[in-house]
Amino acid sequence: MNYARPDIQAMTGYTPGEQPKGTKVIKLNTNENPYPASPKVTEAITRAAQAGLQKYPDASGTAFRMRAGDVLGVDPDWILCGNGSDDILTIATRTFVGENDAVRYATPSYVLYKTLAEIQGAVQDVVRYERDWTLGYEFVAPAERLKLAYLANPNSPSGTVLQPGEVAAIADALPCPLLVDEAYVDFADSNCLDLVRTNERVMVSRTLSKSYALAGLRFGYVVAQPAIIEQMAKVKDSYNCDALAIAGATAAIDDQAWLVENVAKVRATRGRLAAALGELGFAVTDSQANFVWAVHPTLSHEELYLDLKSQGVLVRYMRYDHWGDGLRVSVGADEQIDALLALLAPLVRGR
Amino acid sequence: MNYARPDIQAMTGYTPGEQPKGTKVIKLNTNENPYPASPKVTEAITRAAQAGLQKYPDASGTAFRMRAGDVLGVDPDWILCGNGSDDILTIATRTFVGENDAVRYATPSYVLYKTLAEIQGAVQDVVRYERDWTLGYEFVAPAERLKLAYLANPNSPSGTVLQPGEVAAIADALPCPLLVDEAYVDFADSNCLDLVRTNERVMVSRTLSKSYALAGLRFGYVVAQPAIIEQMAKVKDSYNCDALAIAGATAAIDDQAWLVENVAKVRATRGRLAAALGELGFAVTDSQANFVWAVHPTLSHEELYLDLKSQGVLVRYMRYDHWGDGLRVSVGADEQIDALLALLAPLVRGR
Structure with a gap:
């Protein structure tokens, strides 16, 4: 059975x-x-391991959020840490999308969006990229029960980028929050972090897996307005990031x-x-x-x-x-x- | 808004x-x-950090499952690794319980069960422990849409244990799978691992946070029959355990x-x-x-x-x-x- x-x-x-x-x-x-990764990451991890792991880690990854806040120019309260940015995508899905609600994403893109929708029992509203990797009007069309849109930017597999102005227009036109998945953004010429400041419906997720060479460490984060972070914090596992990952990630983002x-x-x-x-x-x-x-x-x-x-x-x-x-x-x-x-x-x- | x-x-x-x-x-x-924790854990983590973290970890934590399988006397395919046993509880909830389905748990017990039910939009069927910390018939009563029961054994805050025979009877009588949360079991005189072999509806979750002194590492696992593990594996984040945690946990369980x-x-x-x-x-x-x-x-x-x-x-x-x-x-x-x-x-x- x-x-x-x-x-x-x-x-x-x-x-x-x-x-x-x-x-x-x-x-x-x-x-x-x-x-x-930066040798400072290895040093920080080794120090954290030697200090002992018998205590629970800081549930909100304060050390990372403080340092990342400095680097990104945002308040630490605008940052939520994740066990990789896949964890952030999972948390966002569970926060905003109920069973039979709809999510929207473009294709070809990161195939995890489909999986997250399936796990959540959500309806998938899939918009095909144009052949020049632009997005048509369908991506912002009104739709019943549409609760979240994911947008990989830069996109995979294309490596293409929608400019911040375009993403701002998409976010304004969408009837739901937009998660801009910036896993690859450090390799690009532009990013959408500034949009978070002016639009409460924009979330920007990042990972340390790619540009910080820490895929094995599992550390990502999302930047969003505090009212959004507060809801997502309820959904994450209390101790979703371990003490070694927090130490390593903090050292990584510190070494610009x-x-x-x-x-x-x-x-x-x-x-x-x-x-x-x-x-x-x-x-x-x-x-x-x-x-x-x-x-x-x-x-x-x-x-x-x-x-x-x-x-x-x-x-x-x-x-x-x-x-x-x-x-x-x-x-x-x-x-x-x-x-x-x-x-x-x-x-x-x-x- | x-x-x-x-x-x-x-x-x-x-x-x-x-x-x-x-x-x-x-x-x-x-x-x-x-x-x-065992000094061998620190050594294993240091080695893993020095080997570099730029690659993704093994998605299923094979090294841990092999070693844990030996120690526990189960096949590695009966084990799923989690980012702490909270991750296991989350995965189980999402695998078995849909919106408006019901979960059952006893009180006073681990208060996370309530949170997991709330996040999942599930109905909570809460059974009060008797004053002597036994469980009444209500815990096995039939109920509509009941999809999962959680049982902390040993229980918190009481530290009391239901014997394997009692848990077996509960599992047999329940109309749904039973997750036996054995976070504290290494400090007890008995455990329910053997029940998994004979009852496909029994899952036993464990953590390395307590008895292995690794709360900061976030590592737990569940033992269940392969058909159950297979479904839960679809729900977990692909890389839910990082390379350092897998290395540390493997060294920990190796040091009996x-x-x-x-x-x-x-x-x-x-x-x-x-x-x-x-x-x-x-x-x-x-x-x-x-x-x-x-x-x-x-x-x-x-x-x-x-x-x-x-x-x-x-x-x-x-x-x-x-x-x-x-x-x-x-x-x-x-x-x-x-x-x-x-x-x-x-x-x-x-x-």
Whole structure:
């Protein structure tokens, strides 16, 4: 017998990108940062571990919120910490969306939005991106019981960005709160943090997984007006962030010099990767993230993915209903990208 | 305007026990272990931090599940890891309970069950413990839309235990799955793990916060039959446990010698604490956990709590509707308990 809710039984569950064992694989499939985090993070974690973990952590991650507030120019009360920004997305969904309420998101985008809606028993109002990765009027259309819209900006898999003015217009026109998922924003030229100040319906979520090279630490946060934060705080697990993550995240956001240098390296490699893929015949979307979206006009993306995988290079093969497929390639270290290109060239030219 | 779901707006949220800043306070209010975790945990965490955190952690915590499976004598597929056992309770609630479904729990018990029901928009079917901390027939009574029952065993604040045979009878009689919350079970003489093997409706949750002295690490798990685990796995955040927590938890459960020694110390101090409180005139319930529940026949528990707090000793003052109040005192280190008793004696005798 199955006791799970029918919604849960019916869903397949979110499948994260492959995480192969072993270290020989060149992993360009889950948008991890190829460089280790700031050494100050390791030091802070080691200190916290040595201080002992027998006590509960600070339930609201005060140390992080204080430091992040300084860096971002917002009051700590405008920040809620999460166990990764996936936790923030979960908390927002549970705070705003009831069973049979509706959520809106665009496609192709982060596929977790669908999973979160399914778990919550919510109706999915899915808007397709235009072919130039702009969003049509449907994204702001009125709809019954619409309680939350998610917008990945920069978007994945495209790496494209809607400018803050466009997002402001979307937020103003939407009949519900808008969660701007800025997981990749540190690699972009603009962000939407300022919108939070003037529009209580805008929430901006961030993660330390990508630009701070801390996917293994699970730490994200959301910036929103205090009345919104207060409601979301009721929904989060009391101690959702552990003492090591709080210590590490605080040290990470404190080291802005490290961030600037890392982002510059990743962006430089991104430019080189995009140009090289273009030379190999791919259509490469201009990316503001730490990955590029590459579509080949004639070759099978799935076969390319499998060929690369068999030779030890993992990229992400993505197929979206009513849209098509392509390869999302994370910006690795230069030598990883060189290895990818060296394998890809004969695959592309040989056919 | 408030965009949160009406259920969320209406609730007050779970208030965890006070976590005072500073180290001078003697903290006997949140059932933390007074001793630091096994040194092997610190070593494992330091190693994991130094290995780099830029990659996502293993989504299912395989290393922990393998080691825990050995220790517990269950297959790793019967284990799901959580970001603390609160995460497990949240996952179970979301897996089995829809809006307007019902959950059942006893009172006085862990107050998070109420919060989880409120967040999920569920109806609460609350059964009062008998005065001797047994459970009446109401706990197994049929009820419409009843989808999940929570049972803390050992219970908090009482520290009392229902024997496995009693829990088996409850599980058999209940019309829904039963989550046996064994957060404190390592301090007890019995546990319900064996029930999972024979009853697919029994789930047993555990935490490393108490007996492994790792409240700051956030790690818990549930043992259940694979068909149940499979459904719950869809609901958990993909990467709900970070790489440091997985490494630390694996080292912790691997060091059973440390556990045995620690539990022996805590149990010895528990006996001494209970006897001393009895001599001071309290009625002390026989405890199988790392705390004792003390009720004084005449004095105000709230005043005692405040008097102790003003002198730097924090115990937990608990008041339950239709039940009464009392003091829940965590089993600290011997010198902490000595300090508590030294302060308490004049407070009790002076009135």
